[in-house]
Amino acid sequence: MSLKPIADIGEFGLIEKIAAICAPTIKPASGVVEGIGDDCAVYEHSPSSVQVATTDILAEHQHFDLLTTPPHHLGSKAISVNVSDICAMNALPRYALISIAMPQNTPVEMVESLYNGMAHAAKLYGTALVGGDTSSSAAGIVISVTLIGETSKENLALRSGASPGDLICVTGALGGAAAGLKVLLREKRIMMDHVQNGEPYNRDIMNNLEEYTEAIQHQLLPSARVDIIEFFHKHQIVPTSMIDISDGLSSDLRHICQQSMVGARIEEGRIPILSQARHIADEFQEDALDYALGGGEDYQLLFTLKPDNFQAIVEHRDITVIGKITPKEEGMTLNDIYGMQIDMKEIRGFDHFT
Numbered sequence: 001m002s003l004k005p006i007a008d009i010g011e012f013g014l015i016e017k018i019a020a021i022c023a024p025t026i027k028p029a030s031g032v033v034e035g036i037g038d039d040c041a042v043y044e045h046s047p048s049s050v051q052v053a054t055t056d057i058l059a060e061h062q063h064f065d066l067l068t069t070p071p072h073h074l075g076s077k078a079i080s081v082n083v084s085d086i087c088a089m090n091a092l093p094r095y096a097l098i099s100i101a102m103p104q105n106t107p108v109e110m111v112e113s114l115y116n117g118m119a120h121a122a123k124l125y126g127t128a129l130v131g132g133d134t135s136s137s138a139a140g141i142v143i144s145v146t147l148i149g150e151t152s153k154e155n156l157a158l159r160s161g162a163s164p165g166d167l168i169c170v171t172g173a174l175g176g177a178a179a180g181l182k183v184l185l186r187e188k189r190i191m192m193d194h195v196q197n198g199e200p201y202n203r204d205i206m207n208n209l210e211e212y213t214e215a216i217q218h219q220l221l222p223s224a225r226v227d228i229i230e231f232f233h234k235h236q237i238v239p240t241s242m243i244d245i246s247d248g249l250s251s252d253l254r255h256i257c258q259q260s261m262v263g264a265r266i267e268e269g270r271i272p273i274l275s276q277a278r279h280i281a282d283e284f285q286e287d288a289l290d291y292a293l294g295g296g297e298d299y300q301l302l303f304t305l306k307p308d309n310f311q312a313i314v315e316h317r318d319i320t321v322i323g324k325i326t327p328k329e330e331g332m333t334l335n336d337i338y339g340m341q342i343d344m345k346e347i348r349g350f351d352h353f354t
């Protein structure tokens, strides 16, 4: 029998197979509310509350590059991206477990810096780092973060609750992380050329990145929107569905549409785009809209709301209504700034980073 490489079925094909093997372990009485398929797994915690759990792996060369990422930032980001998934359930983060595998020659100072970054972020989010594991690795550093959060049953927001007429909202400004990555990759190339020419490695040869600080910060140090969840809880706002923007507005909106069995119409002119992302896109002769729709890693929240919640969010300067949920048959469309209605399937995928 010839064995099939994972590459043949892709990440989603693999997850499907794994989910099929795992599903029979979830018995009706086990208290599981949601298994594989949302930002977090959800299970009953008390008669009125649930816990939500998520885990993420960061592999060197695959997800991060120590040439462009200071370890302190990497640690902070590892916590933030997991907390962001907790937020996507309308829950607050509580406990984290960190596991790390690293080569024997990894400098102790680097590992300390990494954990200091994690501890710094954890404090900001009110999360306790309570344990984990360490191991050696034959090739590169691998970090795994598991985060546990809590919310009441009434507050829980899944991806599957959106219905036609709901408002589609997004927090913050998009495109910054993708634009920042563009700049960092360009700088890395300059540095690699320099090293290949036989000149010594030297961080100083990087261009002055000051004018890109905000975008680079969005890429290296994203923050999870715990503040938005606190705002929701304080004002008793429960989104009908929610996801965090890790892959880009269009694919994350597609997840909501597929799991809620609805369509969506968004207005290009209303999508909040970081102004520095626009400048960087101009410099690269690209469109900042592509960064927002497909760039990902912004870790803002995308959610839907019943229209009668509009008054409760309209004053919030960091929440923007970008469109409306429609019946499934209408598909996913984008009204561009010229008034043309574009099928989102036809929008060119964002492939600058693959």
Ligand SMILES: [Mg+2]
Binding pocket: 039, 084, 085, 088, 243, 244, 245, 246
């Ligand atoms: Mg997510």
